[in-house]
Amino acid sequence: MDFIQIIILIFALFAFSRVILNIKNRLESMFWMVFWLGVMAAAIYPTFVIKLAEILGVSSGIYLSIYATLIVLSYMIFRLYAKLEDTEKKITKIIRTVAIKNESKTSKNNR
Amino acid sequence: MSTFIVIPALNEEKYLGQVLDNLKERGYNNIVVVDDGSTDKTYEVAKSKNVTALKHIINRGQGAALQTGMTYALLNNAEYIIHFDSDGQHNPDEIEKLLAPIKNENFEACLGSRFLSKQKMPLKRKIVLKGGIFLIWVMYHIKLTDVHNGFRAFSREGAKKTIMTTDKMEHASEILEKIKKNKVRYKEIPVNIIYEERHLKEGRKGQGRFDAIQILLKMIFKKMGT
DSSP states (O other): OOHHHHHHHHHHHHHHHHHHHTOSSHHHHHHHHHHHHHHHHHHHOHHHHHHHHHHHTOSOHHHHHHHHHHHHHHHHHHHHHHHHHHHHHHHHHHHHHHHHHHHHHHHHHHO | OOEEEEEEESSOHHHHHHHHHHHHHTTOOEEEEEEESOSSSHHHHHHHTTSEEEEESSOOOHHHHHHHHHHHHHHTTOSEEEEOOSSSOSOGGGHHHHHHHHHHHOOSEEEEETTTTTOOOOHHHHHHHHHHHHHHHHHHOOOOSOSSOOOEEEEHHHHHHTOOOOOSTTHHHHHHHHHHHTTOOEEEEEOOOOOOHHHHSTTTTSOSHHHHHHHHHHHHHHHHTO
16 A cells, blocks of 8 residues: 555545534535545545546546545535625624614613 | 614715704604714714614624614514615605605505616716616516615515615615515616715725626525525
8 A cells, every 4th residue: 555545544534533523414424424435445446446437437537536626625615605604694693683782772771 | 654764874974964964854753874883983973863873893784784774674663664875875855756656556665766867977887787787687587777776765565575685785686686586566766866076986885896796796606596
């Protein structure tokens, strides 16, 4: 086994353990478990990636890895964007509630 | 019948006082100023004029400020709600013109239109606005003569059907989307927007070119269902 394979394997194991320790959304956790298991399999059996690339019609295993990484990264950015929007909406809701509550407090005090 | 005037304001200490005086002179007493995290004395000016002043402790954008005012108005049994500008671009004498179709013809929303009134405006602004009209037609299939006019009136029901969830300038598109989606009965009314030099400085209210691109991207993302 090459040095790079060992590094990838250790990193994938670490990421896999983090997913298991932080299960919040079952479906999402399943996705990441399958993903990291795939990375581990690819690290141990690089020929598996080459075979898969052949099946999918991609010219080499390296290209397949790059394509897969790009897809996963794009998906993550999309998810982050959605999450950020959601957080922004929650902040606005808090600010709105505070603004309205403070006003009713002020008008009560003025009565 | 209570009419609430909602005024979102950001750093408008210079002009807000005059705007409020003009409205009060015409007998409007339910005025809600939403200070959207101003760093100047906007909030104090509103307070000194004895109107309802709500304060966003941090800036959330014009859409968020408008919705805060709308929520407050609905909580206080508003029958009609007007969106009004904080720096004197809207003419208070036109408020009744906007309200008339709601009061007399059972409409739920009235949208001010600069193009119906054949108002003269800078060419650059005209091109941008016409582009906006086309975009709204493509995205939401709603054909209007003016799409980013902040002078609007709603009945209580209309306000409930157009609750905004977007914080910044894209709220203008969101209102139209909700009007279409929730089958709000609407009418466009000709209004004149006052363009003084201070109003024409581009980007002053966050409507620069980059904001326009950002709004477009957000509209597309929203359409994709994020």
